Amino acid sequence: MIERWPSPGKLNLFLFITGQRDDGYHSLQTLFQFLDYGDEMTFAVDQHAHIRLLNEIENVPCEENLIYRAAQCLKTQAIADKRCEETVGVTIGINKILPMGGGLGGGSSNAATTLIALNQLWHLNYSLAQLADLGLALGADVPIFVQGYAALAEGIGEQLTPVQPVEKWYLVAHPNVSIPTPVIFNDPELTRNSPVRTVEQLMHSPWSNDCEAIARKRFRKVDELLNWLLEYAPSRLTGTGACVFAEFDSEAAARQVLTLTPPWMTCFVAKGATISLLHRQLSE
Numbered sequence: 001m002i003e004r005w006p007s008p009g010k011l012n013l014f015l016f017i018t019g020q021r022d023d024g025y026h027s028l029q030t031l032f033q034f035l036d037y038g039d040e041m042t043f044a045v046d047q048h049a050h051i052r053l054l055n056e057i058e059n060v061p062c063e064e065n066l067i068y069r070a071a072q073c074l075k076t077q078a079i080a081d082k083r084c085e086e087t088v089g090v091t092i093g094i095n096k097i098l099p100m101g102g103g104l105g106g107g108s109s110n111a112a113t114t115l116i117a118l119n120q121l122w123h124l125n126y127s128l129a130q131l132a133d134l135g136l137a138l139g140a141d142v143p144i145f146v147q148g149y150a151a152l153a154e155g156i157g158e159q160l161t162p163v164q165p166v167e168k169w170y171l172v173a174h175p176n177v178s179i180p181t182p183v184i185f186n187d188p189e190l191t192r193n194s195p196v197r198t199v200e201q202l203m204h205s206p207w208s209n210d211c212e213a214i215a216r217k218r219f220r221k222v223d224e225l226l227n228w229l230l231e232y233a234p235s236r237l238t239g240t241g242a243c244v245f246a247e248f249d250s251e252a253a254a255r256q257v258l259t260l261t262p263p264w265m266t267c268f269v270a271k272g273a274t275i276s277l278l279h280r281q282l283s284e
């Protein structure tokens, strides 16, 4: 039987860099909210022992695909813990809708959906906390997608405090350039000394993204997009880019600005979600 599972995107409603650890990773305070918009995945489990991907993602070899890596990592752990046999297998399909490398977390979300779906379909019985731990080794944003609630993330993204930001409507725009995460984190001019604040202080202060100045300086298209959107609504970079988002109180207001976007902008409208689509399906 083929099972369908959602793999939603996220926004970083704010992102502050508060320091750099000895291993080079940056410590953050960032607010994650999900989008009611994302990729669609299918899972067909079998007893043929192989993990197969039905379709390739452009420029991502199978062994590097976070979907394959998540499935392999879960299977290896489950065999070691004697929770499944070597014979468990699966064929996984992906309908890629989220732009890649856009700061919308598509790869991390695919990994999280894979961990959660296979945990259920292979009857492994791991807790969400155990799956989040496994996921962190695949990417800093995997735990938030595994936990599935909007949260302030600290550390490198693994310390989560649930919060309930207003579920606004967003016009999300892609500048058709990809910004590799290290390009931002390696820039000497990046702000790395934002003050560490409490949840209450953060929720009541102006929201911004410390990566935005570097993304605007190094990628002209990001700068142009933001200049255009800021004429209509408060707008920011998500994650390390390259996508930016403008926020609105209603769907109608977001769609009105969508009708005005010039042809060079790739955009979509989506609503913020406190609980991810994946977790809404889990609780049905």
Ligand SMILES: C[C@@](CO)(OP(=O)(O)O)[C@H](O)COP(=O)(O)OP(=O)(O)OC[C@H]1O[C@@H](n2ccc(N)nc2=O)[C@H](O)[C@@H]1O
Residues within 6 Å of the ligand: 012, 024, 025, 026, 027, 028, 030, 102, 103, 104, 105, 108, 138, 139, 140, 141, 142, 155, 156, 157, 181, 182, 185, 238, 239, 240, 241
């Ligand atoms: C900063 C965020 C916020 O959401 O940016 P986006 O990827 O969403 O744009 C993410 O946590 C990113 O997560 P992810 O893209 O999975 O990063 P990883 O693969 O773990 O790291 C890629 C590289 O970025 C740098 N890196 C990443 C995260 C971090 N907190 N500090 C860093 O310095 C490291 O050099 C690392 O080798």
Ligand SMILES: Nc1ncnc2c1ncn2[C@@H]1O[C@H](COP(=O)(O)OP(=O)(O)O)[C@@H](O)[C@H]1O
Residues within 6 Å of the ligand: 057, 060, 064, 065, 066, 067, 099, 100, 101, 102, 103, 104, 105, 106, 107, 108, 109, 110, 111, 239, 241, 242
């Ligand atoms: N299943 C996947 N979906 C998207 N990207 C993937 C996947 N597996 C590996 N990647 C790699 O991860 C990179 C970051 O992808 P993505 O998560 O979409 O962006 P971001 O971290 O900026 O939100 C991609 O450029 C790609 O090389």
